[in-house]
Amino acid sequence: MIGGSFARALRQAGFSGEIVGVSSAATIAKATGVVDRGVSLEEAAACDLLFLAQPISGIIETLARLRTNALVTDAGSTKRAICQAAGHLPNFLGGHPMAGKEVSGVENSDADLFRGRPWILTSTPPPEFREWLERIGARVLVLSAEEHDHLVALSSHVPQLISNAIAKVSKPARAVSGPGLESMTRLSRSSFPLWRDIIATNRDEIGAALDDYIAAIQAQRDALGRGDDEALFDHRNP
Amino acid sequence: MIGGSFARALRQAGFSGEIVGVSSAATIAKATGVVDRGVSLEEAAACDLLFLAQPISGIIETLARLRTNALVTDAGSTKRAICQAAGHLPNFLGGHPMAGKEVSGVENSDADLFRGRPWILTSTPPPEFREWLERIGARVLVLSAEEHDHLVALSSHVPQLISNAIAKVSKPARAVSGPGLESMTRLSRSSFPLWRDIIATNRDEIGAALDDYIAAIQAQRDALGRGDDEALFDHRNP
Numbered sequence: 001m002i003g004g005s006f007a008r009a010l011r012q013a014g015f016s017g018e019i020v021g022v023s024s025a026a027t028i029a030k031a032t033g034v035v036d037r038g039v040s041l042e043e044a045a046a047c048d049l050l051f052l053a054q055p056i057s058g059i060i061e062t063l064a065r066l067r068t069n070a071l072v073t074d075a076g077s078t079k080r081a082i083c084q085a086a087g088h089l090p091n092f093l094g095g096h097p098m099a100g101k102e103v104s105g106v107e108n109s110d111a112d113l114f115r116g117r118p119w120i121l122t123s124t125p126p127p128e129f130r131e132w133l134e135r136i137g138a139r140v141l142v143l144s145a146e147e148h149d150h151l152v153a154l155s156s157h158v159p160q161l162i163s164n165a166i167a168k169v170s171k172p173a174r175a176v177s178g179p180g181l182e183s184m185t186r187l188s189r190s191s192f193p194l195w196r197d198i199i200a201t202n203r204d205e206i207g208a209a210l211d212d213y214i215a216a217i218q219a220q221r222d223a224l225g226r227g228d229d230e231a232l233f234d235h236r237n238p
Numbered sequence: 239m240i241g242g243s244f245a246r247a248l249r250q251a252g253f254s255g256e257i258v259g260v261s262s263a264a265t266i267a268k269a270t271g272v273v274d275r276g277v278s279l280e281e282a283a284a285c286d287l288l289f290l291a292q293p294i295s296g297i298i299e300t301l302a303r304l305r306t307n308a309l310v311t312d313a314g315s316t317k318r319a320i321c322q323a324a325g326h327l328p329n330f331l332g333g334h335p336m337a338g339k340e341v342s343g344v345e346n347s348d349a350d351l352f353r354g355r356p357w358i359l360t361s362t363p364p365p366e367f368r369e370w371l372e373r374i375g376a377r378v379l380v381l382s383a384e385e386h387d388h389l390v391a392l393s394s395h396v397p398q399l400i401s402n403a404i405a406k407v408s409k410p411a412r413a414v415s416g417p418g419l420e421s422m423t424r425l426s427r428s429s430f431p432l433w434r435d436i437i438a439t440n441r442d443e444i445g446a447a448l449d450d451y452i453a454a455i456q457a458q459r460d461a462l463g464r465g466d467d468e469a470l471f472d473h474r475n476p
Contacts, residue, residue, distance in 0.1 A: 098416045118414055141413060148414070155411035159404060159422045161462075161470055165454040166397060168473035169447075173393035175379060176356055176386070178336045184397045186421045192471035199467045209407075210459045216403040217455065221448045224399075229437045232399055233430035235406035 001101060002075045003053035004034045004109025009136035012111040020044060023106075031106045041065060049129065051075070051095075056197035060085040063092075071129060077152065079122055079145035081201035093129070094122030094145055096152070097138060102189070114138040120148055153205035157198060158213050161206070163187035239339060240313045241291035242272045242347025247374035250349040258282060261344075269344045279303060287367065289313065289333075294435035298323040301330075309367060315390065317360055317383035319439040331367075332360030332383055334390070335376060340427070352376040358386055391443035395436060396451050399444070401425035 007019045020043070021028055021035035028038030044050055045068035052059045052074040059076045063085045066072065073095040076082045086092035099117040101108060115137030122145045125133070133140050143151070167188035170181055199206060223231040245257045258281070259266055259273035266276030282288055283306035290297045290312040297314045301323045304310065311333040314320045324330035337355040339346060353375030360383045363371070371378050381389065405426035408419055437444060461469040 098414060100416065117416070120414060143414070151411040151414045154408050155415045155419050159408070159419055161458045162400065162404065162455060163418075163422060164471060164473045165451065165458055166400065169450050169454045170392050170397070171473075173389040176336060176358060176381070176389045177393045178338065178355070180401075180425050181393050181397055183421050183424045184401060187418050188473055190471075191474065192468055195471065196467065199462070199470065203462065203465075207459065207462055210455070210462065212407050213403065214452065214455055214459060216407045217400060217448070217452055220399045220403055221445065221452060224437070224441065224445055224448065227441075229434065230430055232437065233402060233428075233433065235402045235409075235426055236429065 001104045001106065001108050002097065002099075002113075003051060004031060004106035005099075005111065005113040006051055006053065006075075006097075006136075007031075007034050008109055008111035009114055010132060013132065013135035015132065017048075020047065027106055034106055034109060045070065049073070055194075056082065056201055063089070071126060073121070073129070077156075077198050078201040079120075079148045083122055083145045093125055094148075096120040096148060098156075099138075112137070122148065149202050149205045150209075153202055153209040154212070157202060157206045158209045160187050160190060160195065161210065162213060239342045239344065239346045240335065240337075240351075241289060242269060242344035243337075243349065243351035244289055244291065244313075244335075244374075245269075245272050246347055246349035247352055248370060251370065251373035253370065255286075258285065265344055272344055272347060283308065287311070293432075294320065294439055301327070309364060311359070311367075315394075315436050316439040317358075317386045321360055321383045331363055332386075334358040334386060337376075350375070360386065387440050387443045388447075391440055391447040392450070395440060395444045396447045398425050398428060398433065399448065400451060 010019065019035050020037055020039045021031050022039060022041050022044050041062065045066060047070055050068065050070055050072045052062055054062065056076045056078060059074050059082055066089065069090055071091045071093065072086065072089050073093045074082055075095060075097055077096060079094045079096060083094045097114050097117065097119045099113045117138060118141050119133050119138035120141050120143050124142055130140055163185055167185040220232055248257065257273050258275055258277045259269050260277060260279050260282050279300065283304060285308055288306065288308055288310045290300055292300065294314045294316060297312050297320055304327065307328055309329045309331065310324065310327050311331045312320055313333060313335055315334060317332045317334060321332045335352050335355065335357045337351045355376060356379050357371050357376035358379050358381050360381065362380055368378055401423055405423040458470055
């Protein structure tokens with residue numbers, strides 16, 4: 001879905017070079033009109049740009065097999081483990097397009113997926129690559145792998161775990177639920193296989209961020225107990 | 239908004255009797271086509287049904303002034319304090335239509351607001367009233383005031399407070415936020431004045447539910463710490 005969306009987005013933005021895909025024969029068959037043809041990883045190593053859009057553990061396995069001087073980037077949701085696995089590549093640039101869908105597969109790819117969304121890179125990109133990202137509508141943001149993993153624990157990984165906890169605790173009250181609870185439990189429909197690698201490669205930052213969230217929710221409990229109700233909404237203050 | 243939506247919904251469902259409104263002259267002026275005319279509370283006491291759609295403290299003040307044998311119901315978000323304030327009325331039925339909008343005012347009222355949404359009543363309604371609620375598309379649910387306040391603490395009040403906490407803790411990571419965080423912080427745009435009465439009239443149940451949520455999130459922290467990652471998603475098990 002992510003790889004296909006990147007291919008479609010480049011085409012829509014006017015890229016006229018060849019776009020090839022490395023995947024199973026079945027996926028390449030479904031990718032007609034998205035990529036020009038399927039190739040092996042060894043053949044792909046001769047391209048100008050390689051974009052690895054797989055689960056994190058798949059990206060790490062691919063990196064271990066890959067030998068190329070080309071620009072290699074990726075779409076993994078955590079960055080420290082991936083950047084470490086790419087240490088042997090002279091032109092690796094960690095990437096994380098913060099865009100997604102609840103459906104996967106090249107048949108669900110979308111040329112506008114990245115429009116208006118942050119696309120994080122772990123170091124300053126070559127100007128030509130940055131230009132293509134901007135042409136497909138992404139907002140390029142350079143952050144170190146460490147800073148990235150810290151911030152996404154706060155903005156994405158822990159909110160996911162809290163949504164899971166809300167889904168669990170609110171089960172007895174489902175009959176009286178409204179759109180508010182729906183919004184708070186939407187993420188909880190994600191399944192563990194999608195999260196396995198994220199958690200395994202960002203455990204320390206997720207733990208620290210979870211501690212921050214627990215402290216903030218405990219502070220709500222304390223404010224409620226002492227009747228300082230206005231403090232329950234002090235997030236709205238600048 | 240809620241009162242006007244109920245009037246519009248009844249008309250759309252075929253109610254041909256008179257519908258009057260008790261409100262400021264300015265609101266009645268804006269309610270042309272929604273209610274037939276404005277009346278005083280004393281005049282309204284002679285109607286067949288009174289529907290109190292105000293903030294909880296407003297409903298409690300209105301109840302204190304109201305003397306009628308007519309069927310009186312309300313739209314307050316908590317039920318114990320309101321049912322207690324209605325003890326002198328022979329035909330009071332606590333109500334909570336679980337529907338809402340982010341905008342208020344009769345000009346934002348909507349005949350379809352209650353369609354498919356739960357409408358909780360604190361005791362069995364007279365058959366004619368139940369029929370009208372069903373005709374406007376609401377799903378009637380009878381719960382005691384105690385059971386109601388317990389369940390909405392779980393399904394609504396504490397999710398609101400958690401959304402507030404998420405908005406606060408995630409602020410430093412806003413630049414890397416995606417639609418997931420957006421969904422988890424949507425509720426946090428509510429303001430304290432809308433919540434003041436809810437918190438004041440449901441403090442005990444909100445506190446107990448908040449304790450349950452904190453325990454569940456702490457259990458996530460513990461599972462993460464001991465590497466039992468699959469347990470982080472065990473809410474998906476039946």
